[in-house]
Amino acid sequence: MFKEFMLPDLGEGIVECELVEWLVKEGDLVVEDQPIADVMTDKALVQIPAVHPGSISKLYYKVGELARVGAPLFAIEIEQAVVADSVANAVEAIATEVAEKVVETPEAGALIEVSDTQSGKAVASPAVRRMARELGVNIAEVPGSGEKGRVYKEDLFAFSGNSSVSALPGQVARVTGQGESSHKEPLRGVQAAMAKQMSLSVTTIAHFTMSDQIDLTELTAMKRALAAEIEQPKLTLMPFMIKALSVALAEFPILNSHLHEEPQEIEFFHHHHIGVAVDTPQGLLVPVLRHVEDSSVLSLAHQLSELLADARAGKLSRAQLSGSTFTVSNVGAIGGTTATPIINYPESAILAVGRIQRLPRFDANDKVVARQIADISWSADHRIIDGATMAKFSNRFIQLLQQPSNLLINLR
Amino acid sequence: MQMNLLQAVNNALDLAMASQSKMICFGEDVGHFGGVFRATSGLQEKYGRERCFNTPLCEQGIIGFANGLAAQGSVAVAEIQFGDYIFPAFDQIVNESAKFRYRSGNEFNVGGLTIRTPYGGGIAGGLYHSQSPEAYFTHTPGLKVVVPRNPYQAKGLLLAAIRDPNPVLFLEPKRIYRASVGEVPEGDYELPLGKAELVREGSDVTLLAWGAQMEAIEKAAELAQAEGISCEIIDLRSLQPWDADTVCDSVIKTGRLVVNHEAPRTSGFGAEIVATVQERCFLHLESPITRVTGLDTPFPLVHEAEYMPDHLKTFEAIKQAVRF
């Protein structure tokens, strides 16, 4: 059997030795422990003895050359397999058995997806990162509203991309033996936020709802005329409604207030930050149009279209999602007429606008005419707003929209 | 010219002795024999027995003597044969060398003191020829602690350490004394103390180590590269004072950090790095900072390979950080 002798590390961290002298030549028969070579490390002159008896078949270096530690120094043809004693045999058997027991474990996660780092890294706290993970959102893509683009929780809520809020693998708990449910999903992200916010609102605020109808025929005609003039943005009725709301709120400040429980006091606001409830792929989000009292209808139209675009792209910042003083839900854009909207706590009222329908109505001459009718539903906080106040406010709002000229003279 | 790390140390000592007649080097077996690793080879022949000599076998004596020499104005370069044997001198180092200047209101100082000692495992040295004692000394204000990773660094950092006006503990990675070979300028040059070096740029994760463990993180980075992970590599070089700016800048860029050291995990110097980086980079962290370290056991002999924080353990830590 041909066996190479590997030069051992003869000191502490020796990497090579100089071959000083061969004490045998190729073809020589040697016995166990017979000196084969003298080598010189930088620390010591060392004599290397044979491990096995046999004939020297190869010397790998010439005298004076540097021999590498761990590389073959010489090779030997072992004459006879050295008969191992029974203990050694038993030991070999144990060793083999041990070796066979080694479990092959597949390399976990062969391919790793590294996030595209061109967009840089996110600036965010670990808590926000955890939330992003739960939402299935790549936080690096979320535009942050804070300093240096810091991402806050609200930025996450506002964000949506192609990422869905479906459960992450392994987070769906399968339930067996219960015919009722197919599976359970933990509530998380926007859903969880909504649940929390609405419970708080309903358990805190004494809601009452009042509905009415608005005739939007004139406004619709006016909008159509304006839309022919204005290419961008695509004009809708929403900016008009929001502007009307602001004019009415200026006259009824109690509807633009927050009631605080501890200490009990009402906080009034000069500014009208109107939240607009939007359906996004992540669920319900409420971006805010700021300082509506100072904005023209056209400016509101621009702002609104940007907000909606951002909301649908999941790019809403924390700033865009906070600070509303009154909220409007245009649920009619999807469907439905009357509603009992839940107030966006801690606000004091909310408006839900239903579907605009072409309906028969009597005109001044009792003639049936086709009119554009929308249902509106107000919910208000009965702790500070009574039914009469709500009705007066509603009437004013309706008046501003049914005769848009009323709106015009109130614009600042 | 090509040198290994030992030759670079020897060369630095030679140049320092040539440039400063007040420089003296001594320790167990360092004289005629040139030290058990040969770091002081030829210096006694060249500069005489008065400037390079054997001391009696007594570490507290070596450092006490060195403190006195340095206080007198000589440049003292003391060798402790193995880092594991530095502890009899612990009192002289932490209570004397480190506090000499402070306690005397700078009436006296031992700025001319440099302590050289080999540290680290990987040579089948077992409990008492393998330890990495750096953290004991980084915990002592008044000392500088420096660890080179290769011959070029060793020469430049040792020359700077010898000339630095503060006591410096210079830890030499014995595992790569001979194995680390590289191009070293023949002339006199110094590398800055207290400055980390960005060895390689990357974008996904920062790897930080010092001394012989640089090899482990570089190998791990290659494995990671094959998986499409880009690693930024930093050699800390100086542990006290340490260059938090360079480290934090990198972590802000990559968002991830893996620190590697041979010493046990608990209270290892990595803990200090991790604490500082989380304070300064909290909002930029994409994943927890991880430490790849020795175990909280004495340094073993037979299970050395298992104990060492090698490239594979580092590679696993990198993958975990990036996948987090």
Place this chain on the structure above:
Amino acid sequence: MTEAGYTTAARTSEFAFVAQESLAIPMFSVLAQDGTACCGADLSVVEQTVALRIYQAMLFTRVLDERMVAAQRQGRISFYLTSTGEEAASVASAAALSDQDMLMAQYREQGALALRGFSSEQFMNQLFSNELDLGKGRQMPVHYGCKALHYMTVSSPLATQIPQAVGYAYGQKLAAGEHVTLCYFGEGAASEGDFHAALNFAAVLRAPVIFFCRNNGYAISTPAEEQYAGDGIAARGVGYGLQTIRVDGNDALAVYLATQKARAYAIEHCAPVLIEAMSYRLGAHSTSDDPSGYRSKDEEQKWREYDPLVRLRAWLYRQQWWSEAEDKALDESLRAEMLAAMKVAEKIPKPKLRELVTDVYDTPSVELRRQQEDLEQHLKRYPEHYPRTAGRA
């Protein structure tokens, strides 16, 4: 100086330093190199069984050392350290004690352990760090220890065992068990602070400890004359107030007789004794060392003429307690025994991975257990990179 010292000191107006030469400590010696008694010594006190036990353990040690240096050169073990030339000092001193006396060694006293009956298998298990090693494969080769044989596990840091021996002996004194502790160290270690602390403690606290200094002329490369000035280590014993004797360390019988007397004194007076055994390290410091860098072949050759094995053997032949044929047979059988023991020991598996974390504390901490689990996971992933455990927990 206490008041008592002040009042009892003799007074003189003659100025004179106490000359350091004034204490010229002689060397106790009973056997010449040719095996005859020297200096008019009476060797009839030495029993045949004791003498043979000493010689056989010395030969065992010599054969073990030769075998293991070769094994290191063959790459079988990483490190070894011989006691060649100093076998008499360690073997004969241990032979003069009760086998229940505590031995605290430095690292070059394998002879004392061999005398106590540590077998070739036990030596090999330690040297190959296999799972039968009492030290569980944790320390470098030659760091032996064996509770059953009252042999404290060796540690590398020098001189740490010397003050420990004082404490151990003090405990033995309190236990009134009529036992002593003998502590071995070299003249290099005697430079450490621990040595000085130990001698002072032992003398002041009256501990039945025998300090046994093997002065073999070298601490790695540093010769004794660069290690100390003055009259060796023995003079320090006198200075610290110990009974002190200097002995020919290559004279097995002188070492035996001196240690016997030292033990009797230590037990009777509850007090320490210092023995300085003068010898020479014929081999390298260790397999990592080459003495040709710091001493001449001529010097080594000169010292081979004081070989302690040759000296004792010559005396045994003269006594007709031992013959050349018996000697050759023992030598061959020991060589065969070592070779066989080595081949078995090197095949016995290494300690299991769990031994990495046991004994750090009485039970591993929660954190260490966690680290162990992580490590086991890692090794399962890459068994081929960790051949010693290869996935075996």
